[in-house]
Amino acid sequence: xAGVTQTPRYLIKTRGxxxxxxxxxxxxxxxVSWYQQTPGQGLQFLFEYFxxxxxxxxxxxGRFSGRQFSNSRSEMNVSTLELGxxxxxxxxxxxxxxxxxxxxxxxxxxxxLTVV
Amino acid sequence: xxxxxxxxxxxxxxxxxxxxxxxxxxxxxxxxxxxxQNPWGQLINLFYIPSGTKQNGRLSATTVATERYSLLYISSxxxxxxxxxxxxxxxxxxxNFVFGPGTRLSVLP
Numbered sequence: 143x144a145g146v147t148q149t150p151r152y153l154i155k156t157r158g159x160x161x162x163x164x165x166x167x168x169x170x171x172x173x174v175s176w177y178q179q180t181p182g183q184g185l186q187f188l189f190e191y192f193x194x195x196x197x198x199x200x201x202x203x204g205r206f207s208g209r210q211f212s213n214s215r216s217e218m219n220v221s222t223l224e225l226g227x228x229x230x231x232x233x234x235x236x237x238x239x240x241x242x243x244x245x246x247x248x249x250x251x252x253x254x255l256t257v258v
Numbered sequence: 259x260x261x262x263x264x265x266x267x268x269x270x271x272x273x274x275x276x277x278x279x280x281x282x283x284x285x286x287x288x289x290x291x292x293x294x295q296n297p298w299g300q301l302i303n304l305f306y307i308p309s310g311t312k313q314n315g316r317l318s319a320t321t322v323a324t325e326r327y328s329l330l331y332i333s334s335x336x337x338x339x340x341x342x343x344x345x346x347x348x349x350x351x352x353x354n355f356v357f358g359p360g361t362r363l364s365v366l367p
Contacts, residue, residue, distance in 0.1 A: 175354060175355070177357075179299075184357060184359055184360070185344065185346075185357035187354045187355070187356070190354050198354050200354075230299050232299075232301065234301075234355075240289075240348055240354045240355070245289070246289070246291050246303060246306035247291060247303070247346070247355060248303060249293070249300065249301040249302075249303070250300075251298070251299065251300045252299045252300065254299070
């Protein structure tokens with residue numbers, strides 16, 4: 143079956159613009175989580191969505207937002223882009239949510255965002 | 259929140275050698291995974307192992323939850339094993355996966 147699909151793979155944006163990234167989870171998975179990876183900070187948690195509801199949010203400014211649709215696909219949006227937002231954004235899907243034991247994560251290939 | 263440490267930070271091996279990567283965590287967990295990040299950035303799931311021992315080919319992992327650590331063993335390493343290995347843990351209170359800083363493995367031919 144198809145894995146986790148993230149689009150686009152690469153993106154170049156100008157400071158001040160906004161961007162929307164998309165993630166399609168594995169069929170049947172209801173949980174989608176987003177992570178930001180930078181060389182200096184490593185992998186940091188952004189959000190978790192389960193059945194269209196945000197369950198958890200990481201320590202990021204309000205410029206970072208997300209949502210999940212009824213088909214479990216998720217989007218994240220970053221407004222007023224800053225140079226420091228340049229990163230690899232990774233999406234992961236899971237059958238269960240974070241408080242449930244027994245469900246691991248499967249990651250997509252990521253979207254590499256460059257802000258110039 | 260949970261703190262995750264990984265050691266060593268960097269490891270250089272000759273092809274064919276064996277290695278052990280360690281992950282220590284600061285609190286009890288209900289989820290633990292090991293990932294390999296390839297040069298293109300994709301995180302490949304190696305093991306889901308909140309406790310016990312699992313093996314998959316040349317790789318095996320052991321988690322001793324009561325002592326708050328997990329080990330990843332790589333035997334007869336190959337150049338394709340190169341990359342960064344991450345341990346990620348999920349806490350008992352609905353906390354999302356927290357990733358360790360990773361171990362960068364370089365396997366030389």
